[in-house]
Amino acid sequence: MRLFFIVIITLLFPLSNTSYVTTVITTPAKVVVVKKLPKNHKIVFVKGQRYYTWNGKHNIKTNNGYVVVRF
Template identity: 50%
Template sequence: MKTFVILISAILLLNLSSCATHVTPRAATKVTVIKKAPRQYKIVTLNGKRYYFWNGKHYQKTRRGYVLVRV
């Protein structure tokens, strides 16, 4: 009976001790940075954030330029 309890506890410890999961890294997304906005842009404020709108798309200003965002 003692060996049975040791065997069961060993099996439980082996099954429950591993918490590792397999994580696959996401592929890097391509980001297009536009250095200079055209003259016909409009400033739009949505939810307290400023977006620049031209050609039917919203852009956000960053240090490097303007980046296309989904609103």
């Protein structure tokens, strides 16, 4: 019986010793918040969502201002 436990522990130790944890490193997104819209902005609707566009970029309104979004 003692030999059985020693064999089991010997077989299970290498399996439990390896780590399956991976580390993912991400860089924070570069977000530019515009506080006030320029006068030449246009309002467009895409799938029922309101976007403000100028200079070829679409922006969405948030609590802090307007943030550029990509489609």
